[in-house]
Amino acid sequence: MKFHVVTLFPEMFDGPITSSIIGRAVSNGIIEIEFVNPREFTTDKHRSVDAPPYGGGPGMVMMAPPLAKAVDSINDQYGTGHGPKTILMSPQGIPMNHKIANDLSDFAATTLVCGHYEGVDERFIEEYVDLEISVGDFVMTGGEIPAMAVIDSVTRLLPGALGSADSTISESFSVASGGMLEGPVYTRPLEFHGRRAPEVLLNGNRQEVEQYRKRVAAERTMARRPDLIRGWGPDPEDGDLNSP
Numbered sequence: 294m295k296f297h298v299v300t301l302f303p304e305m306f307d308g309p310i311t312s313s314i315i316g317r318a319v320s321n322g323i324i325e326i327e328f329v330n331p332r333e334f335t336t337d338k339h340r341s342v343d344a345p346p347y348g349g350g351p352g353m354v355m356m357a358p359p360l361a362k363a364v365d366s367i368n369d370q371y372g373t374g375h376g377p378k379t380i381l382m383s384p385q386g387i388p389m390n391h392k393i394a395n396d397l398s399d400f401a402a403t404t405l406v407c408g409h410y411e412g413v414d415e416r417f418i419e420e421y422v423d424l425e426i427s428v429g430d431f432v433m434t435g436g437e438i439p440a441m442a443v444i445d446s447v448t449r450l451l452p453g454a455l456g457s458a459d460s461t462i463s464e465s466f467s468v469a470s471g472g473m474l475e476g477p478v479y480t481r482p483l484e485f486h487g488r489r490a491p492e493v494l495l496n497g498n499r500q501e502v503e504q505y506r507k508r509v510a511a512e513r514t515m516a517r518r519p520d521l522i523r524g525w526g527p528d529p530e531d532g533d534l535n536s537p
Contacts, residue, residue, distance in 0.1 A: 294451060295325045295402040296444055297367045297377065299360065301342065301409060303328035305437045315445060318454045326444070327367075331355075334362035343410050352411035360406065360417045367404050377402035378423045378534065381413065382436030382443070386425030389443065391472075393426065396534040397443070398450040405443060407436030424534065472521055476509035 298306070310319055310326055318324045332340045342360075343353035368376030382405060387393075397403055406413075406422065418425070428439040448454050479490040493505045514521055 294323070294398070294400065294447070295327065295377075297327050297329060297402065297404040298407065298440055298444075299329050299331060299363045299367075299404065300407040300435075300437055300440070301330060301332065302407075302435065302437055303330060306441065309441050309445070314454060315448055318448050318451065321453065323451050323453050324444075324448050329363045329367060331359035331363045334359045334366070346411060350411070354411050355409055355413045355417075357414040357417035357420075360413065361421060364404060364406070364421050371402070377404050379404040379406060379421050380443070381406045381408060381418060381422045381425045382428075382439040383408055383413075383425040384427050384430070384432050386427040389426050389428050389439075389446070391446075393534060394443070394446040395450060397447045400534075403447075405436075405440040407440050409435045473510050473514040474518055474521070476506050476513055 300306075306326070306328070309315055315324075319326065331342050335341055341356070343355050346352070346354045364376075364379055371377065377400065380403060426439070426443065428442050433439065479494060483490055483495075491505065493501055496502075
């Protein structure tokens with residue numbers, strides 16, 4: 294899978310894409326990441342990518358032309374009408390979730406646009422952006438860290454990215470988990486600060502273990518994320534990337 298990242302600060306990705314699972318996925322050819330800097334498509338001597346907002350107000354707004362040319366340079370690699378979906382990382386977007394990550398993992402390529410300053414000219418969004426995604430109800434200094442989160446969440450779902458293909462099957466938010474949170478997990482030592490691992494996990498009875506895990510997962514979801522309980526699963530319409 295190929296990620297095209299439109300960003301003013303490609304150097305911010307140096308650590309995340311060379312380390313741990315993402316670094317291995319890059320080295321093993323599971324993913325490819327291309328960075329496109331809008332400054333390369335400016336025409337003035339200052340290489341300006343932002344300007345004051347029309348109507349006044351604080352801060353600066355990213356201009357449409359450099360962003361459009363950056364995305365055009367990506368789409369040109371695929372031919373007319375065959376470019377990857379273009380996603381803008383934005384606090385105004387739909388919340389990122391496991392379903393979106395899973396949908397993206399089926400794509401051959403995706404373009405992630407990292408906004409900055411007070412936002413992006415709406416005309417660029419209307420013409421070029423297929424979907425706006427938010428990683429939470431808070432504002433960050435730019436879209437780079439959210440884009441890293443998307444790349445990470447998608448990459449780990451790709452075949453060969455994790456050491457075990459079973460690692461993603463029953464984790465939090467997955468289809469196999471019914472969209473619930475995953476329950477607590479334990480490992481050695483058997484006792485830690487006077488707290489023992491649950492005996493049911495030690496008796497070797499797989500049926501009892503599965504029943505226990507389903508029960509504590511439901512209890513944890515009820516306590517921490519009751520909003521996920523809608524029918525014990527994610528809404529199939531939430532973040533449908535395959536819709537027109």
